[in-house]
Amino acid sequence: MSEGINQSDQPVAREGDAPDLFSKFDPLIKQRADLLASGIEDPFSLVMERVLSPTQAICNGRETILLGTYNYMGMTFDPDVVESGKQALADFGSGTTGSRVLNGTYQGHRECEDALKEFYGMDHAMVFSTGYQANLGIISTIAGKGDYVVLDIDSHASIWDGCALGNAEIVPFKHNDIEAMEKRLKRIPEGAGKLVVLEGVYSMLGDIAPLKEMIAIAKRHGAMVLVDEAHSMGFIGENGRGVAEDQGVMDDVDFIIGTFSKSVGTVGGFCVSNHPKFEIMRLVCRPYVFTASLPPSVVATAATSIRKLMHNADKRAHLWENSRKLHKGLKERGFTLGTDVPQSAIVAVIMPDLERGAAMWEALLTEGLYVNLARPPATPANMTLLRCSLCAEHTSEQVDTILGMFERAGKAIGII
Known part of the structure; x- marks a missing residue:
């Protein structure tokens, strides 16, 4: 018995006295239970027992083609990238045990930021521990109470959470709708701080934003612009800088957010900018100040990968092929896709419903192919998607094999 507490005087808790804080998840719990009861393997608990290359792994004891990893440029097994990580691990140890502003900035962090500045041709770069934290930190710090964030309704969760953390007024508009965005900007009070947040490539359907037109409108209304290029860095644009580069509007973007967990092939996030006051962010951005920094081996692999991405035109061309x-x-086999034409390395296959989407996912896994099963509420318009993310290391023959797998599974499940 704890000192000073008379246990007999404490009220006895009875069932029903307090609400179960997990009750809000009951519909999802039932949906998952019903799915598993039908005999389908849990699509969200797959374990890769061994990863053989950027495009192959052992899953459930069998060799499987990977088509759902976001490993767009296939840098995870690049010999130079792996070697740099090994050397940093030997030279600096396994972790920093501190935040960037205290004891957590090592030589590798600065080298990684230098690589980013060179890659994007920008004056400032700031590395975060994840891409999620990059959006969370930058948006919540620059757009606070009394400011307005105008954003696409299909924006990533990290963007929405950044808005909420900063307590700014959130003004969403219909996906990729230029007129709707301008109408929202016109309604914002004169003199208020305004930030327009866009994404180069939207990760669910793989479609790109009309950045050129949207950024022009944002600037006309006095708004700053942040573009998340997480799913376009490395392979879109002449130098792989993303959709902003491809559409010729790099100089009009105030902040570019990105991640190391896609084309760079490791983990981490970043923001690059030319704003003259940007460096103050290192002292005022809470998700940067109060988080342990990335391990030395991670920033070493990231820096090496980023520098190699600068000279990867051939890999970009092959990825587009x-x-x-x-x-x-x-499309020729009768599947319904998220875009009429390929716009990125993401190809989304629309399923009739969650049940058949899960069955199709399992059929593909049995064939030896791993893709992502994406479901509401993460998907737009309550869609169920099989999301494919291609890699520059996929061979043309592997793509042929993948198409055969989709055709057989699609016919077996009744999708085509």
């Missing part, structure tokens, strides 16, 4: 081939082949 893969994307066009997969998109065309799936």
Whole structure:
């Protein structure tokens, strides 16, 4: 018995006295239980027992083609990238045990930021521990109470959470709708702080934003612009800088957010900017100040990968070939896709419903193919998607094999 507490005087808790804080999840719990009761393997608990390459792994004891990893440029097994991580691990140990502003900035962090500045041709770069934290930190710090954030309704969760953390007024508009965005901007009070947040590539359907038109409108209304290029860095644009580069509007973007967990092939996030006051963010951005920094081995692999991405035009071209081939082949076989033409390395295959989507996912896994099963509320318009993310290391022959797997599974489940 704890001192000073008379246990007999304490009220006895009875069932029903207090609400179960997990009750809000009951519909999802039932949906998952019903899905598993039908005999389908849990699509969200798959374990890769061994990863053989950027495009192959051992899943459930069998060799499986990976088509759902976001490993767009296939840098995870690049010999130079792996070696730099090993050397940093030997030289600096396994972790920093501190935040960037105290004891957590090592030589590798600065080298990684230098690589980012060179890659994007920008004056400032700030590395975060994840891409999620980059959005969370930058948006919540620059847009606070009394400011307005105008954002696409299909924005990533990290963008929405950044808005909420900063307590700014959130003004969403219909996905990729230029007129709707301008109407929202016109309604914002004169003199208020305004931030427009866009994404280069939207991760669910793989479609791109009309950045050129949207950024022009944002600037006309006196708004700053942040573009998340997480799913376009490395392969879109002449130098792989993303959709803003491809559409010729890099100089009009105030902040570019990105991640290391896609094309760079490791983990972490970043923001690059030319704003002259940007460095103050290191002292006022809470998700940066109060988080342990990335391990030395991680920033070393990131820096090496980023520098190699600067000279990867051939890999970018091959990735686009893969994307066009997969998109065309799936469309010809009767599948409904998220975009009319390939716009990125993401090819989304729309399923009739969650049950058949899960069955199709399992059928593909049995064939030896791993893709992502994406479901509401993460998906737009309550869609269930099988989301394919291609890699520059996929061979043309692997794409042929993938198309055969989709055709057999699609016919077996009744999707086509």
